[in-house]
Amino acid sequence: MVVASPSIQELCINAIRFLAIDAIEKAKSGHPGLPMGAAPMAFVLWDQFMKFNPKNPKWFNRDRFVLSAGHGSMLQYALLYLMGYDSVTIEDIKQFRQWGSKTPGHPENFDTKGVEVTTGPLGQGIANGVGLALAEAHLAAKFNKPDATIVDHYTYVILGDGCNMEGVSGEAASIAGHWGLGKLIALYDDNHISIDGSTDVAFTEDVSKRFESYGWHVLHVENGNTDLAGIAQAIEAAKAVTDKPSMIKVTTTIGYGSPNKGNTAGIHGAALGGEEIKLTRENLGWNYGEFEVPQDVLDHTFKAIDRGLNLETDWNKAVEAYKAKYPTEAAEFERFLSGNLPEGWADVLPTYTAEDKALPTRKHSEICLNKLAPVVSELIGGSADLTHSNLTELKVSGDFQKGAYQNRNVHFGVREHAMGAICNGMALHASGLIPYGATFLIFTDYMRAAIRLSALSEAGSIWVMTHDSIGQGEDGPTHQPIETLASLRAIPNLTVLRPADGNETSGAYKVAIENSKAHRPTLLALTRQNVPNLAGSSLEGTAKGAYAVIDCEGTPDLILMGTGSEVSLCVDAAAKLASEGTKVRVVSMPSWELFEAQSAEYKESVLPKAVTKRLSVEAAASFGWHKYVGTEGDTVSIDRFGASAPGGVLLEKFGFSVDNVLAKAKALLG
């Protein structure tokens, strides 16, 4: 690649800086320091190394770029604009951080084409980057042939001190080093300033040594402000090491160019202000007006447009050649990229009758995963060191490991948070992969930020969460979810499903797989303990979120509603009540979100307003249930922490028995 002359390089870098400065000043909000300091590394990367097509931001074989230090979003918007993307115009830049703009406060993949993942919550981006690199490694191992390469790109991440302080980045870096993801290259903007001031107040560790301890290839550019050749050489060197991820520490000055605010925390999270901007213009010799970009800059940077077109054209030829030689693989590859599922995929999901053996829903989940795995070959994932408790192994495949990237069983280690962010990265690789991550339901607390981001950033991750109540048993209250279901149901755009039996677990997987392709995450809450198969359960009912599994003639006197392992309690209690002449409906309610998405008519048909005697039964907090049981209803629930004892004992002690359900029901009936 031809390197531009030093003068044009400097001009481009200053253009980035002043676009950021002017946009942040106009918005009176934003983080100017990072774009000013990291502009050289970012420019060198995009200008000399990055493979992308601005006119087709979603071109599959592009390099992925993640600004993990998402508060420097204006760096990315300036790059997108200068490199010829249509998604960010100069008008968009002028609308930085305004209502309805494509240039929000932090990079959001769902708002701005060319942004790969949503960053801002620190450390997520680097962990997403591990997922993007994992996806590339997996697809390359799966599809590339000795004589034909169709999957081949790098994942570049810029991260800051804040990212490096967050535990999730450490988790992700450790597992990336273990996997030896050689095409992951992280540039660490080592500027020694975070919001509280010098990193000396809280962050004096040796970051390079730490990354070495993870097995990374570590480099250092001492002068990231002006040593552009040094930055380029370091990236070259990083690319040359193919069996380890690379971390390039680039020492920079935050707010480089600002005479009075550079190298201070004052420039971290606040606009420079008019006078300082004037001084910065003088200091950097920038004689252009607000939002003005010299034509020389655009003439240079817009070359990326032709470059991108040629890159994609060459790749298309390679894909055509591949198709000719390897039609079967090519068909699968094209299906992956299309986002379509294989014809008839859902037919493999098992159905059950009430005569079938009682099993834990985690076991039903294992059956579903293993029925799906041979058919839905884009299913890839694993557990945070609980594989044989979560029952998430795909028996058709081996372990994803260094030298065996074609495999689909991913061992994340005891790293729930990184697991979440890595799955999100895989989903947002947009290559059709359906990632799943598993742990105990309670440990969603460790990865909640990643679960939330899956919902916000439209990542079709599937969260397989087992041991979903006090039925967990002996491990005790630290391992028993109480408020966890409520806390997850409250997250917008996340579908939570707690299936009651085999049919509902199959139904839950049908929803989860379809959701994934529609860029929506799904969380499954599954039992440790056996549950009977219900006579009235169905995949179709599950997809509606709530439905009657037992019904009566006419208007019910009472509705019992439950989820998961407690539905069978409702069924047993209903049988007893019916035998005593009470008209009872039992509503299984595996997913509140799916139920809320139904028509008003359907909702009224399941839970008629006229029936006010309603009892919910769920081995979890009552929080949220009042929406369904109403003012006159009641709940069988747990509003305290659990305890350590065998699961059956706990369920009994906490009131999850037919007798207690009957007692509460009769109290309601009066």
Next chain:
Amino acid sequence: MVVASPSIQELCINAIRFLAIDAIEKAKSGHPGLPMGAAPMAFVLWDQFMKFNPKNPKWFNRDRFVLSAGHGSMLQYALLYLMGYDSVTIEDIKQFRQWGSKTPGHPENFDTKGVEVTTGPLGQGIANGVGLALAEAHLAAKFNKPDATIVDHYTYVILGDGCNMEGVSGEAASIAGHWGLGKLIALYDDNHISIDGSTDVAFTEDVSKRFESYGWHVLHVENGNTDLAGIAQAIEAAKAVTDKPSMIKVTTTIGYGSPNKGNTAGIHGAALGGEEIKLTRENLGWNYGEFEVPQDVLDHTFKAIDRGLNLETDWNKAVEAYKAKYPTEAAEFERFLSGNLPEGWADVLPTYTAEDKALPTRKHSEICLNKLAPVVSELIGGSADLTHSNLTELKVSGDFQKGAYQNRNVHFGVREHAMGAICNGMALHASGLIPYGATFLIFTDYMRAAIRLSALSEAGSIWVMTHDSIGQGEDGPTHQPIETLASLRAIPNLTVLRPADGNETSGAYKVAIENSKAHRPTLLALTRQNVPNLAGSSLEGTAKGAYAVIDCEGTPDLILMGTGSEVSLCVDAAAKLASEGTKVRVVSMPSWELFEAQSAEYKESVLPKAVTKRLSVEAAASFGWHKYVGTEGDTVSIDRFGASAPGGVLLEKFGFSVDNVLAKAKALLG
């Protein structure tokens, strides 16, 4: 200290192993591998190094011991029993993991005296340990005199591979290295096995090098199975380095002694089984029956009882001498330990009238913290790198740093999760400290496991969370809580307060400080933006959780209820409605938990059942509000993610305007 003969040492270690093996076999549940492998290091530590008084487990100046690898709880129960604690008898050990026992699945400080913190969720214990060591360092710097030492103990932690994979442990270790907490000594049970099998599948980093990168003093005992002298020498060496925390990697064999299951994942989380126990007894030459402990062992280990008595007696003398010389400091020290607050402390909390200037509640929080700081000298804490956004600096103090441990402003860095666990450690040091930790409300997602553990383990931490709604503004949806309040309200034993103005913020701090002394955590949700002071607000009302800030004559036609920044919207809407002849009550509802704790009469008086037209107004998810608005009520809420724009614009766009409240209210009134 006299070291026991090798034979008696081995006997004691095997006694620990077989107590664990037999208890786990009886319960058919538990993790035998860790107690068997870590027994030597634990025994050497407790027998030769640990300072404690079994007959007074809460003796202040004891060394703190944390089993961060909490799944090995039987190791700790065996130690407590053998060392003469009354809290764990042989009968308790036989009740391992049973309903109501003092020997639950994971160590729980609230169940078992001698257990300092609650562990099990991995990585929490080592981070708690940093908090315990911080507390010791602070109190030592504050109270000790050149000629009088009354605070002087070590914090020992045993952690495993799982702990070391979790990000929270990395965060905590990094900041502990920064602080140079020399009296923190971690023993890393390096057994190369986690639940998924060999750590080779997911954990191949160089842990020692990583801890060196954090600035720790690192040692290695290569044969932790039998080299007892090596373990002792390493602990000695660790104690000798006073300016750095020490990490001793102790390489062990998981399930040491089991001929067929040792060194396998099979022994990690499941009982050995009868035949293998028999073989293990043979292999280790253990000729004793189930739960049988040879008298020789007890004769040796019970010496800890006299030793402990003498240690406490000596310390009591030192305290008496200190009292004589330094009566003022001694009085403060005694007050700290008593758990009492200073007389009249709450009088410093400011009150406001409606004429007082509108301020953000985070600013009111800053005022409260700074009014309290000089009086409540046990208040210590800080922010995860958002000090000047959270406004949590105590101006009366400097920064807690190496060489300045007497200071109370703690910079946690961008490490929310470790911040949470460190605060919990400080609270559970049980020396009267009131720790607080601050970040943006949304980032409770990063530290949720620690917040939950504060509630479960009765740690009186105060969580100061600012930027509590879309009013956050330009940072956009990644930084704006929507479901966050609901997710926190659902946690048992956690008091969440979202004050509406100055008076309510003072009221919230009154609750939070009192809660802390009663071993209950409190979470404050505070605005970024200005809120007016309300005419009807009060500290007393706040303490009741909900109360009328505006009322009407007779039974209201309508109740408007809100929290925080939205109460003033309700007040303005009510004024308009009242002017039109509607009888309106406005209920400010800063804390659902406090309201639920009131009498039925009080609750009925605030929200009479007869008034069914109820509208809640809160810039957050509607989730949970139906309990209060009932079947016929409505909510002004946000059930989608936020957006990037100025906060005022967002509040208006999302319907938080008087006009929209009026429109919804009128729709209800019909």
